[in-house]
């Protein structure tokens with residue numbers, strides 16, 4: 074007896090020019106009619122193939138369109154001569170897509186100093202990582218070991234090939250390098266203390282990041298904190314503790330980005346670490362300093378422990 078089958082063909086209907094429609098089959102999903110729980114609905118491998126197939130259709134069409142649009146000179150509108158194509162790989166959450174990017178000769182109206190040719194889309198040499206892929210990779214690499222992040226993302230997403238721990242590390246380092254540069258560019262457009270106004274509470278704490286290979290002995294301290302304005306607005310910040318002057322400047326910039334200056338009336342909550350207090354005195358000299366409840370409780374607990382031990386031997390004391 075023939076086994077009854079259910080078939081779904083997924084077609085992509087593209088309309089890249091008004092009224093011009095093309096159809097492409099991007100997936101075919103089959104099930105035997107007798108479905109158990111495991112056969113109900115889309116499976117992960119099917120969803121991965123489906124999104125990858127969709128991505129493989131969308132990306133080249135977009136790159137070709139950008140190449141077409143850039144063919145006119147921005148200054149004079151003259152049609153630019155092509156200078157061939159170059160190949161690149163677009164690495165995305167939904168797979169690696171090979172693309173051909175158009176190169177264009179510079180317009181004769183441009184000066185001598187200008188480059189002789191340019192690419193229609195800056196995809197770099199070889200491969201480019203989609204911003205969203207860089208974001209998701211760095212986000213999970215910040216929570217779990219690189220190898221675990223690689224395994225998780227490879228399992229859930231149709232990434233091109235298996236993702237390795239070293240790839241996750243390198244991508245995360247690049248994202249980190251960009252973030253580390255960001256504050257200087259940001260300070261120009263930060264709100265002034267007067268603009269935000271009022272009282273603020275600043276919470277500060279530090280923690281160590283250690284190299285997993287102990288022998289290498291590399292570790293550094295990260296200071297993280299939060300600024301809460303009286304009106305409820307919140308800003309988070311973090312920076313690595315390096316030399317005293319650099320650290321104080323990083324703290325000053327983080328506060329400035331949250332609209333807090335040296336004269337802003339502030340309450341600073343911290344754990345009693347001498348280094349954090351020094352940092353606060355340098356940058357927010359007039360702030361009221363409060364040892365936060367959790368750290369205060371921990372100190373009482375430290376004091377109570379020997380006292381309890383003492384009580385065992387000297388009955389009636391405790």
Ligand SMILES: [Zn+2]
Pocket residue numbers: 146147148149150151180181182183
């Ligand atoms: Zn021109």
